[in-house]
Amino acid sequence: MRDFLYHTDRFVLDLTQRLTDAIGIPWVVELIKMAAAAVLLVGLASVLGMVLIWIERKVAAHMQQRLGPMRVGPHGLLQTVADTLKLLAKEDITPKNADIIIYYLAPLITFAASFVCLSFLPYAPGMQAVRFNVGLLFVLGISSLGVLGILAAGWSSNNKWSMLGAMRGGAQIISYELSAALALLTAVIFTGSLDFHDIVESQREGWWIWRAPVVGLLGFVIYTIASTAECNRTPFDIVEGESELAAGFHTEYSAMKFAMFFLAEFVNIFIVSGVSATIFLGGWMPFHIGGMDGLNHVFDLIPPWVWFFGKVMALVFVVMWFRWTFPRLRVDQLMHFEWKFLMPVSFATVAVAAVLATGGWYFFSATPAAPVPQVAPKHENAKPTASGAHGERTWGTFRVQAVSFPNV
Amino acid sequence: MNTFLFYLFSAAALLSAYFVVTVHNLFRAAMGLIGVLLSIAGLYLLVDAQFLSAVQIMVYVGGIVVLIVYVVLLVADVAQKQVHHAATWRKAVAGFLAAALFTLLAVAAHSHDFGVAQVPARSASVTEIGTALLSPERNGYVLPFEVISLVLVAAIVGAITIARGAGSDKKEAK
Structure with missing residues (x-):
């Protein structure tokens, strides 16, 4: 039980051991683990959809001195369930002149792109479905697939508002992706790794938001702004812009196809908040200050996954708060803001972060987090060289914790 | 398992590549291109080239295909209502060139002894x-x-x- 709460990595290892003892065939065990992770992630995605939509409505209502959904279940908790049932029962309308294949494919692309990213996040020690040593890069790459879903939806609907919304959305997401990636780079420079697990482990002495002086906070703020734009949330929701474009790229979508877009949006909010929490706020790492062991032990009493979901939910709340605080930006303002303000600032942040990291001018930099430059290993006979920087390292195959792909 | 995944990704890549070159609708072709590029990214993963795979997705799928889609939407007649058939001699030349390339590649692949990798595959770290x-x-x-x-x-x-x-x-x- 203790393992289940605090040492989830041990819990997973223990479970694997028991499974191996019971079954004895390694690839069957791997298959079971993969299936378990897949089921858990699907469950997480659907629960997230339900809960986040409910939270969004409640937050919106309370910000406007209303109560929000109250009728179905206690405090309207079951409202989303009822809405989902309603969406399932609704007529699925396809426009007459729509391009059928792409019209059906678009919600799938959008949802799949955001769903895949869920598997990269570390929820607790050992609770990470896929561990790549370039996990962060993967999340950035795959989430950019979402643009294609939006463009496909807008074009295939054969509706000028959808098309306009999609074009705007594409331009916006491509532009803000740059700032988001650069902001994440500030923390990556300090950790010297793109592996989510390593990034979390590197924050044992403290979270990067305060350990990296000023640049950590700046990076965090820039990422929050840019990622809000990437999710097409207000104040950056010109993709949907109700007053101008009907409902933007998903005007022509109804029933469950619409629900897929909706679900993808909420999963996206969770993912960007999760990435932000992992990179800048330590992920599942409790609040630690290097050296102050007494304090650290007090914070360790809270289980890691509570830390992770607590941080993520706090960030999700901030994103929802934005919606009722800022008015929507105009298209030209949006582009000016990104290219003439956010981009230069993020470049400057990265430059300063690089100087601070190489100089070791940040809190608790006893061991240089930025790897000491070394001569690249010969390509023919590749030998592991980075021995000191991160302690022990596993080389090779998919570095996976909770689930690993068997290598034949 | 890896062998199965290899054939799965290869089949997906070949099928979507066929789709890309045969379909008349440019937007559908672009969507097929996503399939090709993602399958190739999957193949990279199978040989543990995680960085290459991530870059493949980021640059080609997230960048190039999006650009292609934009160009298609802004410039071209996407649906291509009337199909232009190429002249017979063009088809013949194209067929000949394709056959020549295929034989060249086949001979090159066949004549070179690739052997089995001595060092187990591993993904390069960001530092490297x-x-x-x-x-x-x-x-x-x-x-x-x-x-x-x-x-x-x-x-x-x-x-x-x-x-x-x-x-x-x-x-x-x-």
Whole structure:
């Protein structure tokens, strides 16, 4: 039980051991683990959809001195369930002149792109479905697939508002992706790794938001702004812009196809908040200050996954708060803001972060987090060289914790 | 397991590549291209080239295909209502060239003894990639890196110049 709460990595290892003892065939065990992770992630995605939509409505209502959904279940908790049932029962309308294949494919692309990213996040020690040593890069790459879903939806609907919304959305997401990636780079420079697990482990002495002086906070703020734009949330929701474009790229979508877009949006909010929490706020790492062991032990009493979901939910709340605080930006303002303000600032942040990291001018930099430059290993006979920087390292195959792909 | 995944990804890549070149609708072709590129990214993962795979997804799927889609939407007649059939001699030449390329590749692949890798595959770390890109040593790629940067800067300057158009400075001055 203790393992289940605090040492989830041990819990997973223990479970694997028991499974191996019971079954004895390694690839069957791997298959079971993969299936378990897949089921858990699907469950997480659907629960997230339900809960986040409910939270969004409640937050919106309370910000406007209303109560929000109250009728179905206690405090309207079951409202989303009822809405989902309603969406399932609704007529699925396809426009007459729509391009059928792409019209059906678009919600799938959008949802799949955001769903895949869920598997990269570390929820607790050992609770990470896929561990790549370039996990962060993967999340950035795959989430950019979402643009294609939006463009496909807008074009295939054969509706000028959808098309306009999609074009705007594409331009916006491509532009803000740059700032988001650069902001994440500030923390990556300090950790010297793109592996989510390593990034979390590197924050044992403290979270990067305060350990990296000023640049950590700046990076965090820039990422929050840019990622809000990437999710097409207000104040950056010109993709949907109700007053101008009907409902933007998903005007022509109804029933469950619409629900897929909706679900993808909420999963996206969770993912960007999760990435932000992992990179800048330590992920599942409790609040630690290097050296102050007494304090650290007090914070360790809270289980890691509570830390992770607590941080993520706090960030999700901030994103929802934005919606009722800022008015929507105009298209030209949006582009000016990104290219003439956010981009230069993020470049400057990265430059300063690089100087601070190489100089070791940040809190608790006893061991240089930025790897000491070394001569690249010969390509023919590749030998592991980075021995000191991160302690022990596993080389090779998919570095996976909770689930690993068997290598034949 | 890996063998199965290899054939799965290869089949997916080939099928979507066939789809790309045969379909008349340009937008559908672009969607097929996503399939090709993602399958190839999957193949990279199978040989543990995680960085390459991530870059493949990021640059090709997230960048190039999006650009292609934009160009298609802005410029071309997407649906291509009337199909233009190529002249017979063009088809013949194309077929001959394709056959020649295929034989060339087949002979090259067949004649070279690839052997089995001596060192187990492993994914390069970010540190190694970074030092390899910026190291002036024998194994470094600093010169190509700088040349590519220059080319990119030139492209950006060119794009801005074209986008501003002639005489836009005067308009701004007013």
